[in-house]
Amino acid sequence: MGGGHRLLLENARQVVLVCARGERFLARDALRSLAVLEGASLVVGTDGFIKAVGPADAIQKQFSEETFEERIDCSGKCILPGLVDAHSHPVWAGERVHEFAMKLxxxxxxxxxxxxxxxxxxxxxxxxASEDELFSSFQQRLQCMMRAGTTLVECKSGYGLDLETELKMLRVIERARRELDIGISATYCGAHSVPKGKTAKEAADDIVNNHIPKLKELGRNGEIHVDNIDVFCEKGVFDLDSTRRILQSGKDTGLQINFHGDELHPMKAAELGAELGAQAISHLEEVSDEGIAAMATARCSAVLLPTTAYMLRLKQPRARKMLEEGVIVALGSDFNPNAYCFSMPMVMHLACVNMRMSMPEALAAATINAAYALGKSHSHGSLEVGKQGDLIIINSSRPHALCS
Ligand SMILES: N=CN[C@@H](CCC(=O)O)C(=O)O
Ligand SMILES: [Zn+2]
Incomplete structure (x- = not known):
């Protein structure tokens, strides 16, 4: 008798691996077609990692003596990696429905x-809001995301701005990370807006002198785990100098730089991010040609947010230009009170229609490249042996049903 395993997914019409040679991201020609197996099966071990993926008959032979906690017949269906949402603001209280009328x-x-x-x-x-209230609405939002196929999501703080509330938000994110069945990359975004009564410089001083050292202390104690540092680099919010100081200080304490840039005005945020070694920059509706070239060279990923350009009637980020220049393009929902979309399939659909991305580009951007933007593409974003067994099964013989 062989060993026991968690899950056997049998005989899928297609298993979309996305990539199959340990690539950390897909760019340029590698995006023309993704790695796919026809008539294939996949095994997940009791530790949650992928143990095998291959032709159905070969997997059947290899595992004929073994037991599974669960077997799923995937005939006629497609298996894909769980979707990765590289940008969201899901912890908050207070609806902003009234602002929609103002925008209209x-x-x-x-x-x-x-x-x-x-x-x-x-x-x-x-x-x-109390910590429990924030957790309860956050949990419901994460469940909606999971129902739409997201298995790893970046979650930002940034609706506190003062240290006390930023920490409250990060504790809520930490609780979800420990208790819920969804992967979370936690982002400290204390520089999301300049707090009332402060200048951008004063807010940056507070962040660098008080917030970041506290995050470091709590990280060392194991109380919270923060992965990324974010700043809203924008005219009338944080200028380039304050952004640089905050991001550098976060990087010095071991956080990955992942920030909002070149959204409403050209700020040279892309050039700054490339210079600082940012893992990702989001938005980029107003990025310069030089910024695009710098991001491609620095392997700094572009997290494009189709819901925002749609909601705010902004010009679309130049996805085609970025792809042609070799930038690592990822996607995020930007779920927030102003862009209420949980669904990465909808985000992929908007990326195809409004940003003219192809379906393989959108799928890679919502899996391996989004995982890269979070520094997690060694373990997430494709269906390869040794990676996290995060996957979705769709009731269609064609994976593109997901974004069409
Ligand atoms: N641009 C800055 N931050 C968010 C919006 C947050 C909000 O409006 O509450 C974004 O990415 O779209
Ligand atoms: Zn955002």
Missing amino acids: AGATYMDIHQAGGGINFTVERTRQ
Whole structure:
């Protein structure tokens, strides 16, 4: 009698591996077609990692003596890696439905922000909410994401701005990381907006002198685990100098740089990110040609957010130009009170229609490249032996059903 395993997925019409040679990301020609097996099976071990993937008859022979806690007949279906959402703001209190009417009436994102709404509105409500209230709504949002196929999601703080509330948000994220069945990459985003009564420089001083040292201490004690540092680098929010100071300080304590840049105005955020060794920059609707070239050279991934450009009627980020220049393009939902979308399939669909990405490009951007943006593509983002057994089964013989 052989050993026992967690799961056998048998005889799928297609298993979309995405990549099969240990690639950490896919760019340029590698995006033309993804690695796919026809008529294949996959085995997940009791430790949750993929033990085997291959032709159905070969897997049947190899595992004929072995037992499985669960077997699923996948005839006629497709298996794909779990989707990776590389950018979300899912911890907050207070709806912003009223702002939609303002936007439809012509107000821009920054009009609302400067009038004390937008992020500032959510900050007020999030400061008032208890940790349990925040956890409960966060948990429901994560469940919606999982139902739409997301198995790894980046989750930002950033609706506290003061140390106390930022830590409250990070503890909520940490609790979810420990208790729930979804992978989480935690991002400290204390520089999401300049708090009332402070200048950007004063806010940056507070972050560098007080917030980041506290994160380091709590990380050392094992109380919270933070992966990334983020700044909203934007005209009227954090300028390039303050952004640089905050990101460098985070990097010096071991955090990966992953920040908002070149969204509403050209800020040379892409050039800065490439120079600082950022793992990822999000948005990039206003990125310069030089910024695109610098990101490609630095292997700094571009996290594109189709829901934001759609919601705010912004110009679309130049996905085609980035792809042609060899930038590692990833996708995120940008789920937040202003862009209420849990669904990565919808994000992929918008990327295809509005940003003119091909379906293989969108699928790679929502799997291996999004995992790369989070520094997790060694363990996530493709169906390869030794990787996390995070996967989805769709009731279609063609994987592109997911984003069409
Ligand atoms: N641009 C900055 N941050 C978010 C929006 C957050 C909010 O409006 O609450 C974004 O990525 O779209
Ligand atoms: Zn964001």
